[in-house]
Amino acid sequence: MEFNMSQSDPTPAETSHELPSGFRYAGATGGIKASGKPDVSLIVSDEPCVAATVTTTNQVFAAPVQICRDRSPRSTCRAVITNSGNANACTGKEGYEDAVTMCERVASMIGCDAEDVLVMSTGVIGHRLPMDKVERGIELAGEALGDSERHFLAAADAICTTDQFRKTASANFEAGGKTYRVAAMCKGAGMIAPNMATMLGVVVTDYPLTSESAQTSLKRIVERTFNRVSVDGHTSTNDTVVLLSSEVATENASDDENAVFVDAATEVSLKLAKMLVADGEGAVRFFEVAVDGAENDEDAFEIAKCVAASPLVKTAIQGGDPNWGRIVSAAGYAGPKIEVEKTSLSIEGHFVYRDGAPLKFDAAELSGLMKQSAEVKLHLVVGEGGGTSQYWSSDLTEDYVRFNSLYTT
Amino acid sequence: MEFNMSQSDPTPAETSHELPSGFRYAGATGGIKASGKPDVSLIVSDEPCVAATVTTTNQVFAAPVQICRDRSPRSTCRAVITNSGNANACTGKEGYEDAVTMCERVASMIGCDAEDVLVMSTGVIGHRLPMDKVERGIELAGEALGDSERHFLAAADAICTTDQFRKTASANFEAGGKTYRVAAMCKGAGMIAPNMATMLGVVVTDYPLTSESAQTSLKRIVERTFNRVSVDGHTSTNDTVVLLSSEVATENASDDENAVFVDAATEVSLKLAKMLVADGEGAVRFFEVAVDGAENDEDAFEIAKCVAASPLVKTAIQGGDPNWGRIVSAAGYAGPKIEVEKTSLSIEGHFVYRDGAPLKFDAAELSGLMKQSAEVKLHLVVGEGGGTSQYWSSDLTEDYVRFNSLYTT
Missing domain, CATH: 3.60.70.12 (L-amino peptidase D-ALA esterase/amidase)
Incomplete structure (x- = not known):
């Protein structure tokens, strides 16, 4: 092929x-x-x-x-x-x-x-x-x-x-x-x-x-x-x-x-x-949420979707902020079971959270990478299962709010 | 009492x-x-x-x-x-x-x-x-x-x-x-x-x-x-x-x-x-979503929550826009069964949608009422069941995005 x-x-x-x-x-x-x-x-x-x-x-x-x-x-x-x-x-x-x-x-x-x-x-x-x-x-x-x-x-x-x-x-x-x-x-x-x-x-x-x-x-x-x-x-x-x-x-x-x-x-x-x-209204930055290690693909999909939809994650992407707390906690409230002690997160290929604990990383450098990226990659591992999924989303910007707040009726 | x-x-x-x-x-x-x-x-x-x-x-x-x-x-x-x-x-x-x-x-x-x-x-x-x-x-x-x-x-x-x-x-x-x-x-x-x-x-x-x-x-x-x-x-x-x-x-x-x-x-x-x-970050206007007529209270709660959480509804509230299409369609994707032909919506006590069809209303006047209101009231009837619930939310503003996009790590 x-x-x-x-x-x-x-x-x-x-x-x-x-x-x-x-x-x-x-x-x-x-x-x-x-x-x-x-x-x-x-x-x-x-x-x-x-x-x-x-x-x-x-x-x-x-x-x-x-x-x-x-x-x-x-x-x-x-x-x-x-x-x-x-x-x-x-x-x-x-x-x-x-x-x-x-x-x-x-x-x-x-x-x-x-x-x-x-x-x-x-x-x-x-x-x-x-x-x-x-x-x-x-x-x-x-x-x-x-x-x-x-x-x-x-x-x-x-x-x-x-x-x-x-x-x-x-x-x-x-x-x-x-x-x-x-x-x-x-x-x-x-x-x-x-x-x-x-x-x-x-x-x-x-x-x-x-x-x-x-x-x-x-x-x-x-x-x-x-x-x-x-x-x-x-x-x-x-x-x-x-x-x-x-x-x-x-x-x-x-x-x-x-x-x-x-x-x-x-x-x-x-x-x-x-x-x-x-081309999302007001969107400046685009991001991918990849989830692995879930119990099954459906669970991975639900987690990826929840992270991708969180206004706090979307505004962090907008600011180029490697704010792992928002991402990991969104995975935690998505619904499907995650293994917290086996949960890891990398942003643009850099691990910031591994096996349930934050890692030391150069936040300013990683922020710079995020801001330069056309498609910011978030990769979550939420356990040792075989479930995997991906989801794509755009950042949430002031322009989105401005455009959608206009009186249009 | x-x-x-x-x-x-x-x-x-x-x-x-x-x-x-x-x-x-x-x-x-x-x-x-x-x-x-x-x-x-x-x-x-x-x-x-x-x-x-x-x-x-x-x-x-x-x-x-x-x-x-x-x-x-x-x-x-x-x-x-x-x-x-x-x-x-x-x-x-x-x-x-x-x-x-x-x-x-x-x-x-x-x-x-x-x-x-x-x-x-x-x-x-x-x-x-x-x-x-x-x-x-x-x-x-x-x-x-x-x-x-x-x-x-x-x-x-x-x-x-x-x-x-x-x-x-x-x-x-x-x-x-x-x-x-x-x-x-x-x-x-x-x-x-x-x-x-x-x-x-x-x-x-x-x-x-x-x-x-x-x-x-x-x-x-x-x-x-x-x-x-x-x-x-x-x-x-x-x-x-x-x-x-x-x-x-x-x-x-x-x-x-x-x-x-x-x-x-x-x-x-x-x-x-x-x-x-x-006191929600950046919030200017506050609104209540009341849902009646659902099959049960749990269904009414899910519908009220979904409407209250929709960024399009929240930005409409911000703009004082009686945008019933966003509200009714949010009820439609919330999950619980609704009776579309029996669905009605009033905003600040004024019916804008009744029994599955839009009504004529003075949009400019209603917008004025919304903008003056300290607590905008949205009332959805989604059928003839006895399920009822209420949910409270704040509008989505540019300030919310600005504040949460700040680089803070």
Whole structure:
């Protein structure tokens, strides 16, 4: 297996994406956003394709989430339509009808059954979609479809809301002597901005999958990537990740065979997930929490997540402060059992706490290393078990508070 | 039952506390704090008294916590010694020996068994106590003991760390034709400050209790007060609340009889708990989350806690923003089942969301009300069940981030 990773730059410079065959993309401006930025994104599969989705666990979920759940997994999908600027959440039956209408417009435009269209929305909660603008955007997107990288990037731009940069990545990989491609786009980490909901993502590939294996694969990919990042821990009403494969497999491949695809898609999605965190509202510094020695992987995950979410840890990262007391005590209240006498912590590779006791270290020097690091590494060992996990997070800054305190209703 | 509540002012003006008979108090300066502020607090019971404690759930806990657990509940307690400025946490066996020594010094000073002394610490994690200064402080406190209000306040001052004001409250109440008193002091909400751990609290009364009923009562009091507030959700290594009664009961009273005491102590403790939140680092605005209609009280508690802890809700409160989407969606990801179609929210008594749908309201007017309110009220109904709970929290401000980002190691 071999990866050739490409990844978009924060400053959209030249990029080179590995795009799977069979898909066309477009971004368009319907006028939903007051800013006049692109707000309708369309991905069309030339032939019926396999589609799987993973959606928010929030009990308060948006209309498009319901439609994604109802219509996937399926092997006759033809398109994904997304609008940004309005989440179509908490909008009742009328909101559901609007989401249905979005799919119908796309279906009549490209000539397919409306059930074969998926829909996603992101933006303000609690307001009806301005359907005239949405429909105008769909029409314009239909006219702008194309399979070049430029079209792919236009679609990726049009799903963004308060994102400061576009988030795309891709790779190719070998399986059974053939080369396949996987490309992905996503937007906005969690509910990071005022009234803006949602992490949305689309992964496209030409690796052959059945709808069943697409669903299994996507679940594994999301668990190892998008579910391991957090900006503020606020699960949105709209979170959705879609996986599309233009190659409809007729029978399920073995897990071993699919592992090549899952690994490649995981690498690509992890790049996006890290971009989400790096683009977190007000975020300056990015950090990884690695946990080993837990009783099992689930325990390690809970501990890593708790450390990554602690406001005191996040502010310490912001200050470049090797404040081990905050990190170790966060592990202590996470829930899963830890062996305190076997607990150790290293920051940027330097042990500061070993076997339940603090070590002497040069705090000023370590602080300097943290401040220079693009991705501060925290490594916790919490016992002698085999459980291991990683989690990625961003620091908590005054800018986050300032931005989210603005009166926006 | 009748309450006469008194409560200390943020600016320590004249106060009038109902002090139970049988206790003497002192605050002293041993020199543990670089600031030169009082750092040793001593409470002595003239006769053997009943003592119960509730301590942190953090698996990483400080040496004094271990001693409180080992020595309570008991009916032969004679003193509680507390130092501030150093948490004696993550200090290993030596730290445990230091805590034992603190109790021994008090015991030899007042003439009792060392086992009859409880100990608490708060301050920096991971540093050995400066025992010469601690012992000097204990000696000075022993010389300063007295039973007046001035002595009570001196003891309350000496447990503070980064607290901006002293936290005390008291009440008297009638039971069986007699008047009893309950007074309490506490300090610092959660791990709100750099490396500073701990909420500490002491409740003293002359209401007769057995050690068993003291323990049961304290658990009920804490569950309804200190366990329902949060500044940043970071459970410290040192949290401890002690209940002392100078009247040792010979047999357990009925729950009904004790209810009078529990209610009075709960009122007093709730005042302190709210002061903790109001004094949260950087906090400007205080808010209450009331949840009704959950399946049971535990579910209501989880939902209230999740809403109160959401950084997006806390920043909305800071901005005076009636941002119902953040509040409703936080209830949706809290965990317990909610009935989305029966979910309603009012802010400051004004409904903004009813039966799963947003209502029209004057956002500017409601924002004005929120900004004027000393305690913003959020009231969520999440279904038709009988579960109810309340939680108190403070807003998240730029000052919190600024303070906690400072390089302090």
